[in-house]
Amino acid sequence: MDQRNNKMGWLFTSPYLIYSLIFFFGPLIWSFFLSVTDWNLIAPTFNIIGFENFMDALKSPSVHSAFWVTYKFMLIFVPIVTVLAIAVAVLVHGLPRFKSLFLIGFFLPYLSSGVVSSLIVKGLLSYTSPLNVFLRKIGLDIDWLGTPLSALFIVGLILAWKFTGYYALILTSGLASIDKEVYEAAAIDGVTERQRFWRITLPLLYPSLYTTLILAFGVTFGIFTEVYQLTGGGPNNATNTWQMEIFKQAFTNLQAGYASAVALLASVATFISIFIIRKLLEIWGKRNGWV
Amino acid sequence: MVGSNRNRGVRRTVRYVLAIALLLVMVYPYLYMVLNSFADWTQIDKQLVPTKYSFKSYEWLFTGGETGITRPWLHAFLNSVIVSLASTVLMMIFGVMVAYALSKLNFFGRNAINNFVLFHMFFPAIILLIPTFLIIQRVGLYDSYFGLILPKAVSLWAIFMYTNFFKAVPTVFIEAARLDGASDLKIMYKIMLPMSKSITTVIFLFLLMERWTELLWDMIAVKSDSMLTLNVLISQMFGPYGSYPGPLYAASALLTLPIIIMFIIFGKKFQEGMQFSLK
Numbered sequence: 001m002d003q004r005n006n007k008m009g010w011l012f013t014s015p016y017l018i019y020s021l022i023f024f025f026g027p028l029i030w031s032f033f034l035s036v037t038d039w040n041l042i043a044p045t046f047n048i049i050g051f052e053n054f055m056d057a058l059k060s061p062s063v064h065s066a067f068w069v070t071y072k073f074m075l076i077f078v079p080i081v082t083v084l085a086i087a088v089a090v091l092v093h094g095l096p097r098f099k100s101l102f103l104i105g106f107f108l109p110y111l112s113s114g115v116v117s118s119l120i121v122k123g124l125l126s127y128t129s130p131l132n133v134f135l136r137k138i139g140l141d142i143d144w145l146g147t148p149l150s151a152l153f154i155v156g157l158i159l160a161w162k163f164t165g166y167y168a169l170i171l172t173s174g175l176a177s178i179d180k181e182v183y184e185a186a187a188i189d190g191v192t193e194r195q196r197f198w199r200i201t202l203p204l205l206y207p208s209l210y211t212t213l214i215l216a217f218g219v220t221f222g223i224f225t226e227v228y229q230l231t232g233g234g235p236n237n238a239t240n241t242w243q244m245e246i247f248k249q250a251f252t253n254l255q256a257g258y259a260s261a262v263a264l265l266a267s268v269a270t271f272i273s274i275f276i277i278r279k280l281l282e283i284w285g286k287r288n289g290w291v
Numbered sequence: 292m293v294g295s296n297r298n299r300g301v302r303r304t305v306r307y308v309l310a311i312a313l314l315l316v317m318v319y320p321y322l323y324m325v326l327n328s329f330a331d332w333t334q335i336d337k338q339l340v341p342t343k344y345s346f347k348s349y350e351w352l353f354t355g356g357e358t359g360i361t362r363p364w365l366h367a368f369l370n371s372v373i374v375s376l377a378s379t380v381l382m383m384i385f386g387v388m389v390a391y392a393l394s395k396l397n398f399f400g401r402n403a404i405n406n407f408v409l410f411h412m413f414f415p416a417i418i419l420l421i422p423t424f425l426i427i428q429r430v431g432l433y434d435s436y437f438g439l440i441l442p443k444a445v446s447l448w449a450i451f452m453y454t455n456f457f458k459a460v461p462t463v464f465i466e467a468a469r470l471d472g473a474s475d476l477k478i479m480y481k482i483m484l485p486m487s488k489s490i491t492t493v494i495f496l497f498l499l500m501e502r503w504t505e506l507l508w509d510m511i512a513v514k515s516d517s518m519l520t521l522n523v524l525i526s527q528m529f530g531p532y533g534s535y536p537g538p539l540y541a542a543s544a545l546l547t548l549p550i551i552i553m554f555i556i557f558g559k560k561f562q563e564g565m566q567f568s569l570k
Contacts, residue, residue: 005396005397005398006398006399007398008392008396008398008475009392009396009397009398009399009400009401010398010400011392012388012389012391012392012396012475013388013389013392013393013404015385015388015389015444015445016385016389016404016408016445016450017404019385019444019445020407020411020445022426023419023423023426023441023442023445024411024414024419026422026426027418027419027421027422027423027426028418028419028422030422030425030426031418031419031421031422034421034422087313088313091306091309091310091313092310094306095303095306095307095310096303100562102310102314103562104554104558104561104562105314105317105318106313106314106317107554108317108318108321108551108554109317109318109320109321110500111500111547111550111551111554112320112321112504112547113503113504113506113522113525113546113547114504114506115504115506115522115525115526115529115543115546116324116525116543116546116547117320118529119324119525119529119539119540119543120320120321120323120324120543121320123323123327123335123336123536123540124320124323124336126336128336128337129336129337130337130338130339161317161320164317165317169565169569170569173565173566173569174569176566208569221415222417224506224507225506225507228506228526229526229529242417243417243507246417246420246421247507250420250421251511256421256425259421260418260421260422263417263418263420263421264418266415266417266418267414267415267417267418270415270417271415274413
């Protein structure tokens with residue numbers, strides 16, 4: 001390790017170091033400071049009020065909803081996207097030709113902006129849309145975005161639509177790395193197709209499945225655009241995500257201090273949840289002997 | 292034997308039919324958007340596939356239709372191009388630089404920085420949103436291109452990906468180049484980058500796509516109409532202009548098209564890179 005390397009190392013990493021100083025440490029400290037003030041984003045003065053913001057946030061119904069909505073989205077989004085991605089991956093992997101063409105096709109939804117996919121869904125669910133006209137004919141008049149459960153499902157489905165192809169791409173590379181001899185040996189032993197999937201494919205796919213699961217769980221903590229566009233967090237806070245709540249408090253209600261406190265709570269909840277999920281996934285894999 | 296062959300043929304056909312059906316379902320929303328952008332205004336959102344078509348929606352985008360308000364969508368489109376290209380290029384340059392140092396330069400503090408990058412990558416970014424907005428405001432970058440670009444000039448994910456790939460490049464190449472008197476910049480540019488060509492395409496496309504579709508920051512960092520990015524403009528049209536679904540579909544199609552074209556142009560490289568990066 002010579003002097004020259006030291007100098008070059010610091011020089012080359014300096015863009016990142018400067019960036020993290022301005023856009024990580026700076027905001028982080030500022031955020032801690034804001035969270036103990038009652039500043040309202042425009043007033044020239046503010047008071048330091050200690051932990052009042054945190055106490056208020058812990059009692060607020062919309063913060064409670066932001067907490068639970070994350071896990072509701074997990075329950076909807078993660079199983080759907082995982083099953084779809086595995087289905088797409090297995091299906092496409094078994095095609096003798098045009099594999100990559102299909103994969104790119106399934107990947108296309110990932111390129112759409114949340115604004116655009118929300119717009120399309122809003123159109124598909126509009127009062128005069130074929131689906132709703134049909135449903136009214138058989139006597140069902142559903143207010144898709146005005147009913148808590150269906151609003152949750154719709155946002156979950158948009159996300160599943162968007163991420164399926166991306167995760168399927170990750171899973172197909174996992175499938176491709178499975179040794180064909182394992183299947184050949186199984187075929188000689190007369191293993192049925194169902195056993196083949198559950199006993200061979202799934203266990204050997206576990207490393208890539210782990211990746212996609214972690215990614216999918218992560219997505220649920222960052223939902224904003226679809227909710228902002230379609231429901232604004234409603235009806236009755238049923239789709240109020242952390243990002244939506246923080247955005248509303250900071251930039252609509254202008255409660256910068258309070259919003260910072262909520263953001264800190266959100267970060268803690270995210271950090272702990274992701275940590276627990278990772279541990280659970282690892283235990284699950286180990287218990288089944290997949291790792 | 293004949294029986295099993297036929298069986299296999301049937302199974303293969305079933306697979307293709309299933310795959311095509313599933314693909315159609317997945318891609319249908321896009322088709323719905325494009326068809327509706329060309330649909331006659333009486334048919335928008337009323338049919339799965341419209342039967343009457345016109346260019347009225349696109350015309351409306353230019354002229355503002357009967358409202359007479361010309362929404363600055365072309366301007367917004369250019370803003371999107373400027374902001375996302377500038378951001379992405381900076382993220383790429385800084386990503387390569389930092390990753391080169393972290394993977395190939397043995398310097399004091401390297402492990403600390405390396406660990407910190409990982410921590411930073413998994414840190415919930417939402418907590419930084421309000422203060423980042425305040426910083427931009429205080430230094431006078433609110434409502435400017437720099438305010439849109441600078442907070443998104445470094446991508447931890449890009450650093451992480453490049454670091455992993457550079458680690459795989461044998462150090463022998465670099466030592467040989469150094470003996471020949473090549474500078475670090477030259478090594479980076481002439482050896483490291485060409486060796487990671489396929490992964491570069493993947494990183495570039497992902498970063499560009501993400502920046503192009505960013506809503507939250509672009510909405511916060513900007514106030515005047517002339518600074519809006521196309522994604523934000525469409526989001527705003529949702530509200531007061533929501534009664535004009537045709538132009539909304541047209542603008543959405545124009546937002547989606549460039550990124551799809553990029554992926555088609557780089558399609559082959561992208562696939563290679565994905566396969567490489569997922570190994």
